[in-house]
Amino acid sequence: MSINILLADDHQLTREGVRSLLEGEEDINVVGEALDGRSAVRLARELGPDVILMDVCMPDMNGIVATTLILAENPRIKVIALSMLDDRRFVSNMLRAGASGYLVKDCSFKELARAIRMVIANRTYLSPGIMDVVVKDYVRPPAYSDSPYSSNLTIREKEVLQLVAEGHSTPQIANSLHVSAKTIESHRQNLMAKINAKGIAGLTKYAIREGLTSA
Amino acid sequence: MSINILLADDHQLTREGVRSLLEGEEDINVVGEALDGRSAVRLARELGPDVILMDVCMPDMNGIVATTLILAENPRIKVIALSMLDDRRFVSNMLRAGASGYLVKDCSFKELARAIRMVIANRTYLSPGIMDVVVKDYVRPPAYSDSPYSSNLTIREKEVLQLVAEGHSTPQIANSLHVSAKTIESHRQNLMAKINAKGIAGLTKYAIREGLTSA
DNA sequence: TCTGATTTCGGGGCAACCCTAATTTTCTCC
């Protein structure tokens, strides 16, 4: 009884590479390839694979939406998300959509093979780095998720964040908000903890992603 | 006489996949793998490969800077750039750095194999989609050079800028570049003066605009 | 009213920032 796999990734070279690796496994069988989310949904229906390796970011329809649609039709299928290193912010949404696993592309093939066999056994597999994000969100509930869809920053924090990202110094910000510099520093500390960013560089990047300032 | 290849890509799964595909070719031999630009430079020196498959976007040191450094040491080496679909803006800089080929990752292995054999024969290979970009830039020369790296930053300054924008501190950068912290400070000062940016926020934004790091 | 989130503030250590200036290496041009 072999495992039937559907690949969904918009990079052909990645698809071919993963297929080549998987074909070295006796009990694994690649039954199809999708270039975008929409065709992944269609092929999942037509082929009924056991496992789908789903890139998170794809044109036309991203992996999160595709996963939701596929599992609504056929909850038996296991979806393993594949993402770039800096796409970790999609973790919670992908898992909420029903993914059984989450791998960063910076993982070994050995890890991928293990993930496939684990989800087949109805277990969940997360890359070590991803585990941290999930545990953090679990321990300190999703108020503090680094997901762009759930940035739970207070008004004050957004004000401070924007000014920081615009290049103002703490005393300048304190002055323009009429509070002590120490207050602004606390806000910055809380911001860095909330969005899991390191230093002004990280804060600035987050502010750009959130549209609080422009690059 | 087989072709020796060095892989430089920060995604292990991609490296393993491409390696697996290349190993199916009789006359091609993968001699090493680099996870970032810096180790690519080192491995290029140690292994002296015939061809380097170089991801454009990598942490620590990107493919453009790495290519520049590698070809300065050993112009005999052929570099083929691999990029994501939306990294096309780096085409001109990568070619200017001396790359012999430019492939988008959404290409077939067949295409990759052909590219490798062409650059070995001292020819240039560009993905069809990339050709368009090059021709367009050729027809309408860079009157207003909106391209990244158009700024008069030196290689070293670009290295430092990327590391700063990735959130590293001055002592960390000094350590990883094996120079004094004062040297890094000087580079940072010069950078801020050159690009008229204030503080780490300004430097980070500039690095994002120039594609040295991602938001 | 009590809990918890928000906003506020302080001290100490270290890093960023600004200035000037020197040496060595590398490149370019004649």
Added chain:
DNA sequence: GGAGAAAATTAGGGTTGCCCCGAAATCAGA
């Protein structure tokens, strides 16, 4: 091949600001 320019390196010394520790006051809702 040698002169000059540009780049890369290091340094001293001072001011300011960032960052991490904690903690008090304010305010909202259970």
